[in-house]
Amino acid sequence: MVVVKLKPFNEILKILNDYIRITVIGCEIGSGRCMQGGLREAKELAQFLKNNGKEIVDVLTLGGTCIVEKVKKISFKDTDVIVSLACGAGTQVISEEINKPVITGVSTLFIGSDSHKEVFKEYCIACGDCIISTTGSICPIARCPKSLRYGPCGGAINKMCEVNNNTECVWFTIDKKLNDIGKYFSFPEIDFSDYSFSNHPRRFKNEL
């Protein structure tokens, strides 16, 4: 999932200075799961904006905001501006499809997941060339601050990362997991990085 963080309502209100009639859109997939931009937060934001003199035309969720077909079905004709609580991708999709100003109410943080909805952790930076089948399904690129793909840097102290000393060095975590499942890490199994996979902006054509 894409992890997002809701912006302070006062900050959102400031950006909306030039607009009166507002539609607020939440996203139930990433933002909703994070409890930072689903329908519940969209309603809270709408109430706040209303209390501060704005007219709320609609508050809605499309489920996944980045689904173009759903966005196209909505009429925004009475709306001056759309506030999207979807991730950066979802918000850009809305903006591409709708000829109205669209502003974001969240900051997009990373691809990750949560431990019981309390702490959200980064698990993937979408490098485009996944290697986690060889690393015990633990990603060293996302979970090592140096994104080291071929083993530890050697700076770990008592198995803890030299950069984030409250976090175990991911290469120890990988080693432990591989041992637990009766495997071992083998460098030759990992090809050299092909950085062409991470040239921005990336595109993917599904040819299936």
Ligand code: SF4
């Ligand atoms: S190797 Fe790349 S694609 Fe796979 S989890 Fe890590 S960052 Fe994501």
Ligand code: SF4
């Ligand atoms: S100690 Fe481990 S996790 Fe930390 S930077 Fe070095 S290799 Fe990466």
